[in-house]
Amino acid sequence: MSPITEVEGRRLPLTHLDKVLYPATGTTKGETLHYCASTAGVLLAHLHDRPVSFLRYPDGPDGQQFFTKNVPPGTPAWVHTADVPRSRERNARQVLVQDLASLMWAANLVVEFHTPQWRADAPGMADRLVLDLDPGEPATAVECCVVARWLRERLAADGLSAYGKTSGSKGLHLLTPLEPTPSNQVSAYARQLAVEAEEALPDLALHRMKRALRPGKVFVDHSQNAAAKTTAAPYTLRARAEPTVSTPVTWEEIEACEAPSDLVFMIDDIGPRLQRYGDLLGPLINLNRARPLPRP
Template sequence: METSARIAGVRITHPDRVLDPVLGVRKRDLAEYFAAVARWMMPHVRHRPLTLVRCPEGHEEGCFYQRHASRGFPAEVDRVPVVEPDGATELLVVRRRRGLVALAQVGVLEVHTWLARIDRPLRPDRVGFDLDPGPEVPWSAVVEAALLLRERLRAEGVQAWVKTTGGKGLHLIVPIARRYSFDAARGWARRVAVALAAAQPQRFTLEPRKDARPRRIYVDVLRNAYGASMVAPYSPRARPGLTVSVPVDWEELATGVDPDAWTIATVPLRLRQQPDPWADVGRRGQRLPVSESR
């Protein structure tokens, strides 16, 4: 058994350590996955503060969140000094493919990104809507909910892009101009969510507790805040089978997708075979119908 391997120029120790027993995924497989999808994933990760889910011995042995630099973290991952309410600290940022691959070295199974970039962390460039279904909501109803939210956003004058979460829900992202505060962006998103729940209370809710909404979908907009994050496009999830959060085309979503079929074993082939549905999301700085000064 090898003690180390070099993948995309990054040294990976204990490359045969199993991180997911369901697929038999090893550290080397995770590193090779990040290397394979970097072309598509980096536009959504580069220059954004990260919140990472680390599972050094595999997800069955326990995981933990990390958003600040620590001793022994790979040099390929950049540290950016910032001053937060609790004092000065260093946030983790990936700027190059090698940095993404290096996350596998410390057992990162989930990559979450802020909705703002590190150069202007108080000005988001994306607004996120998380459609989180209750335990009795079928996938078809989640898809219908996403399509309804898309129409509501169109009525607000903005376009949205959609991706699976790697779980049972869907994420909608609205790219925006970097002129609004988090309070303004979140306030607008909440207004949209409230209107949606008021129009169809049998389908949507602002109640986060799953046991209180078994047949309804929670429209979560709380991630639109400084320091909060959403799972990045093409990030695996720390669960059996290592499913992946995958951007999809609206037409593809409407005609039928199986989110459980997208894992780190299948996503690279998907990316090679079809156009990237989020190729132009970074070029759309849309204006929101709110005051910029809030």
């Protein structure tokens, strides 16, 4: 029998709570659910009104993984969904994680949360820019931080503020709050930033995805600004060997990074960081911080 938990008046069966999802640390599914519940305030703030895509890994990161944008079979009727335009078909429907009950239902599926740069009520109108700094071995997060510092200054020259978070994998994400702007315009601007980063840091930064060019460099992935693309959400757990989290970081931490381990955070780290810093990505959901995209 699966235990039935009541969350905000919704009855939820929570399954296999003792199952070890992360063998490297012995972290159980119950512990991952506890993480989601204890960080629900910030998780929900960043998921709110954004159609969610799930990377599911029900048997842990070493088991089968599959990415889904559609509403999963068996989704409770009370979970909110939204129409989402797709390029080759009519509107599809995706989940909106709007409350604690929906968050715990989704967490019970064992998922990474991925979101677009726009909200459900304005598809394709981005309210943020994202640059995914992805290191090619032997480059690491240390090199990502060098590129991030250059990009921060470049964005500041256009009157834009940048905020960093770890990807929860090997890289770093930079995010900038924007006044709602068509995704294709944000994509073009982001690509130009990546090109300029490569010109300024030719031995380090790269704007093209070509694998042969990647070793030892940081790919400035601008593609996630496209309306159809998604990025790992702030505070989501990742399907990695250990229960790492996509974690907001300070610029002081980025500037001081001397080893990849300096920017690795796991579920037990997040509570203390929230107590110390609050939500470092709060400006992304503060409309007063949004700025217009520079004109070409």
